[in-house]
Amino acid sequence: MSAIVYHSTLVAIVTKQQAKYCVVFTRFKIKLAWMSTFAVLSLGDIKAFMFLMSQTLYRSVTATSTLKISAMAQATQATVFDATNSQIQVEHDKKRRQFVIRLNGSHDRAVLLYEYVGKKTVDLQHTEVPDAYRGRGIAKHLAKAAMDFVVEEDLKAHLTCWYIQKYVKENPHPQGVMAASDCYIVHEIYNGENAQDQFEYELEQALEAQYKYIVIEPTRIGDETARWITVGNCLHKTAVLSGAACLLTPLSLPAEYSRYVALPAGALSVACAALYGISWQFDPCCKYQVEYDSQKLSRLPLHTLTSSTPVVLVRRDDVHRKRLHNTIALAALAYCAKKIYELYAV
Incomplete structure (x- = not known):
């Protein structure tokens, strides 16, 4: 029996009595042996060989699975793209005005949703997209359909919905748009279980957008x-009045x-000013006051609301009043510190 035994890989056990002859080629590191018995491999070599084969098989299977998963992901993305761009159809329900x-x-x-506020004027009121479908450009298709309707019917649009205002800024429609950047209306429209969260989100967006008037229907x-x-107004007035009392009392x-x-x-003045500075000063809501003037309220499109008692906010500059109560509170703090030092340190 002849066997080729590699110098660095396999080891053959051959007894001296049974080997007939052995020729060694030292240049190629190969030994040619003639043996009368079977060559037996060591147990460690067999385990190493099996481990190498298993690792090779595992890597090939893993690579194949990765390619399949990648192909499935690409196919899913392609499906989503088609669903969000080519398969969207906008229906116009003129009876329900939506x-x-x-x-x-x-x-x-x-x-x-939209509503007629005149013969040739529509109020684009509210856009609602389910949470699971947001970020796919669905609201943009609704806005485009609404603005196309305004242009085709030769109407004027009152842009109450903040998303429509954003869309018009990005895609101007000068022929059919009436400026409505001074007023935003949070409509009380319940289209799901998260309606309250939607109202709060719209109010936050309107406050950050710094509209002059914000009408809250809910x-x-x-x-x-x-x-x-x-x-917040109570804290401001308390800080001013108590601080003034602190400074004027020693004179009287x-x-x-x-x-x-x-x-x-x-x-009390210092405490109120500090509390206002922590909780109200950086809140965009502190720049608004509730409007009660009926003459000013008559200029707003309140006839489109379903609520008879909406809350109307008007934006006002609060820089001067912040400076006022902060200055008085600091002066009161300085006076109190001086008085306490005179009473206990002297």
């Missing part, structure tokens, strides 16, 4: 916003009695 895109076999839908959010503004009362009024008033 544009509709039916999704997921008509189980879900995206809508854009009662709950309107009342909460009005109370928040009222508390004797020195032995003035500290009993001035020190508590000064502490």
Whole structure:
């Protein structure tokens, strides 16, 4: 029996008595042996060989699976792209005055609501897209259909919906758009379980956009916003009045009695100013006040609302009043520190 045994890989066990002859080629590191018995491999060599084969098989299977997964992902992305661009159809329901895109076999839908506020004027009020379908350009298709309708019918559009305003800025339609950047209306339209979250989101967007007027139709959010503004005004007035009392009391009362009024008033002024600075100063809502003037309210498109008692916010510059209560509070703090030093350190 002949066998080729490689110098660095396999080891053959051959007894001296049974080997007939052996020729060694040292140049190529090969040994040619003639043996009368079978060559036996060591157990360690067999295990190493099996491990190498298993690793090779595992790598090939893994590479194949990775290629299949990548191909499936690309196919899914292609399907989503087709669904979001080529298969979208916008329906115009003139009876209900809305544009509709039916999704997921008509189980879900995206809508854009509008209302006539005159013979040739429409108010584009609200755009609603289900959470699962946001970010796919569906609202853009609704906005385009609405603006095309405005242009085709030779109408004027009052842009109440913030998304429509954004769309018009990016895609101007000068023939059919009436400026409405001064007023934003948060409509009370319930299109799902997360309606309250949608109202809050719209209000935050309107506050950050710095509209001159913001009309809040939902009662709950309107009342909460009005109370928040009222508390902020109360803190501001308390800081100013108590600080003024702290500074003016020593001028009107004797020195032995003035500290009993001035020190508590000064502490109250500092506390109110600090609380306002922490909780209200950086809130965009603090730049608005509730509008009660009926003459100014008559200029707003409140006739399109379903609520009879909406909350109307008007934007006002609060820089001067912040400077006022901060200055008075700091002066009161300085006076209190001086008075305490005189009482306990001297």
